[in-house]
Amino acid sequence: MGSAVVPELIAAGHEVVGLARSDASALKLEAAGASTVRGGLDDLKVLQDAGRSADAVVHLAFRHDFSDFAAAVAGDAEVVAAIGEGLKGTGKAFVVTSGTPSVPGRFATEQDKAAADSMAGGREAVSDAVLALAGQGVRASVVRLPRSVHGDGDAHGFVARLAGIAVENGVAGYVGDGSARWPAVHVRDAAHLYRLAVESAPAGSVLHAVGDAGIPLREIAEALGRSLGLPAGPVDAGSLGFLGALASIDQPATAALTHSILGWEPRHTGLIADIDAGFYRS
Numbered sequence: 001m002g003s004a005v006v007p008e009l010i011a012a013g014h015e016v017v018g019l020a021r022s023d024a025s026a027l028k029l030e031a032a033g034a035s036t037v038r039g040g041l042d043d044l045k046v047l048q049d050a051g052r053s054a055d056a057v058v059h060l061a062f063r064h065d066f067s068d069f070a071a072a073v074a075g076d077a078e079v080v081a082a083i084g085e086g087l088k089g090t091g092k093a094f095v096v097t098s099g100t101p102s103v104p105g106r107f108a109t110e111q112d113k114a115a116a117d118s119m120a121g122g123r124e125a126v127s128d129a130v131l132a133l134a135g136q137g138v139r140a141s142v143v144r145l146p147r148s149v150h151g152d153g154d155a156h157g158f159v160a161r162l163a164g165i166a167v168e169n170g171v172a173g174y175v176g177d178g179s180a181r182w183p184a185v186h187v188r189d190a191a192h193l194y195r196l197a198v199e200s201a202p203a204g205s206v207l208h209a210v211g212d213a214g215i216p217l218r219e220i221a222e223a224l225g226r227s228l229g230l231p232a233g234p235v236d237a238g239s240l241g242f243l244g245a246l247a248s249i250d251q252p253a254t255a256a257l258t259h260s261i262l263g264w265e266p267r268h269t270g271l272i273a274d275i276d277a278g279f280y281r282s
Contacts, residue, residue: 010034017034019047064156077129094130096126099147100146101120107254161243178221183210183213210255
């Protein structure tokens with residue numbers, strides 16, 4: 001997301017400072033027109049001081065370690081607590097990232113929450129802590145991303161991983177009859193929503209960056225099959241690794257409240273069109 005949010009903010013006239021933990025990251029930020037603060041997610045004092053000196057903070061980073069997801073969530077809680085401490089009483093915007101929840105039997109809305117005992121429940125608790133800052137002088141909001149943030153540059157997302165697994169297994173797979181649905185959004189549409197949140201989201205807002213409300217996994221697999229020259233068909237959930245569980249759950253979502261709050265509308269291509277355009281062939 002950072003590679004899309006930074007140019008979106010700069011194009012709108014904002015000055016951007018990015019956290020860089022390596023020389024390579026610093027060079028990428030500087031090439032995009034941003035300046036840098038050196039440090040990582042473990043440098044809580046750096047994060048607190050940088051947040052305090054900024055006019056607004058967008059938190060996009062997360063350790064996507066599914067081997068110890070609880071530890072990743074705990075680390076994220078420490079990060080937002082440190083940044084939030086530096087922002088209390090300032091009225092500044094603090095935009096954090098989470099995921100759209102799964103609600104059995106219907107489309108998830110911005111008012112829904114992930115079940116406390118689910119994998120997403122930990123991230124929901126972190127979001128709640130951020131939203132609580134709205135009562136402490138912070139214009140806090142949460143942008144929930146869907147299962148796929150697609151487009152040029154998506155080399156590490158869930159659909160990119162499904163493409164890699166398809167190549168490894170020789171089949172573009174889905175679980176069961178493939179009717180479980182994933183929401184999706186183009187990366188540039190998501191970046192635009194982050195900018196709107198920085199500029200004008202009311203304190204305590206929960207926002208959904210959802211373009212495609214729910215695409216059946218069978219259609220995603222068939223599109224990957226067309227693009228990769230592989231057959232598509234049902235596979236055992238275990239063959240998809242940690243994605244097997246996600247591919248077994250119907251989790252469509254809407255963004256109706258986000259549209260009404262900020263006037264955000266997705267304008268770029270949908271996931272299937274991006275797959276057909278060849279973004280995941282490599």
